[in-house]
Amino acid sequence: MSGPEDELPRWELLSDELSFQARVWDLRTRRYRQPLTGQEGDFYYLNSSDWAIVVARTKAGELVMIRQFRWGVDDFTWEFPGGVIDEGEDPVVAGLRELQEETGYVAQSGRLIGSCSPNPAILNNKCHVIFADQVELGETGTDWDEHEEIEVRIIPEAEVMDWARNNRIGHALAMMGLLYYQLNK
């Protein structure tokens, strides 16, 4: 974002170095200079591919929710299907692929309903939200990645909103997906 909103100075990027390599992202350190004050500082971020999550709705108006063990919180969370977009892959294609792999549900088509930074302070990527309507259980079943173990549940939309209201959705990106769904479905 730039242009008429730019009253604040853009910090100058001085360097950008690998600090730690994890499996699907790496930690990098950037050194910046504030152009007006000359102040410098190191800032740490995770370099990651973009992600796609899917709000998948059945003909009966239920949403496809998944529950899986998440190592960051050392616990299970309810969220939407989704995952990492492969290099060069279209976000909609990635979302429908993750939906099928994680849940076995398939859709004739999907539509991008929103894109946002998961955390602009810590991560450099985007999370795209795909809406897939009239999804059905396909014939090929699931295809879990290594370490994936997923419970799939089909839940009426109103109940998903109750879960959101009552803090039973365990992932901010699923909350974001629900808002985009409300606004752009």
Added chain:
Amino acid sequence: MSGPEDELPRWELLSDELSFQARVWDLRTRRYRQPLTGQEGDFYYLNSSDWAIVVARTKAGELVMIRQFRWGVDDFTWEFPGGVIDEGEDPVVAGLRELQEETGYVAQSGRLIGSCSPNPAILNNKCHVIFADQVELGETGTDWDEHEEIEVRIIPEAEVMDWARNNRIGHALAMMGLLYYQLNK
């Protein structure tokens, strides 16, 4: 979360070690074992204090939005005020403190309207969402942290929803905050 929903096995935590220390969080490596298969793996996460963000509404029904340079995306983003909760600090107190420090707006009281993991795969913390109604510009002004430079804008609620719809909100946690606001205000 445990109990009747537990059809999936909980992974056993074998070790948890510091891998890299950043300013406000550190990167840690956990080794886990799947109890049924014996499969082991390393998982990386950021160890962070909890965060609080604030949906602050004026008497005229506008919301207090901020814009700041975010080093993760190397760009400016629009989002809600918020920050790190100090050790032992109540989330509502933290939210109102951050509101005042970042924007100069003050509230008589606030209310917790939701809590969620920002990213259960990567982070171990929670983000709490505070709703503060009838906020007013206080007399003490702002008190920015080192590196903070913030543009404050007061925007009618309907326009904020348009921003959300059109991907102009640049932080998933602000989107989450907006959903909690819709559901629990």
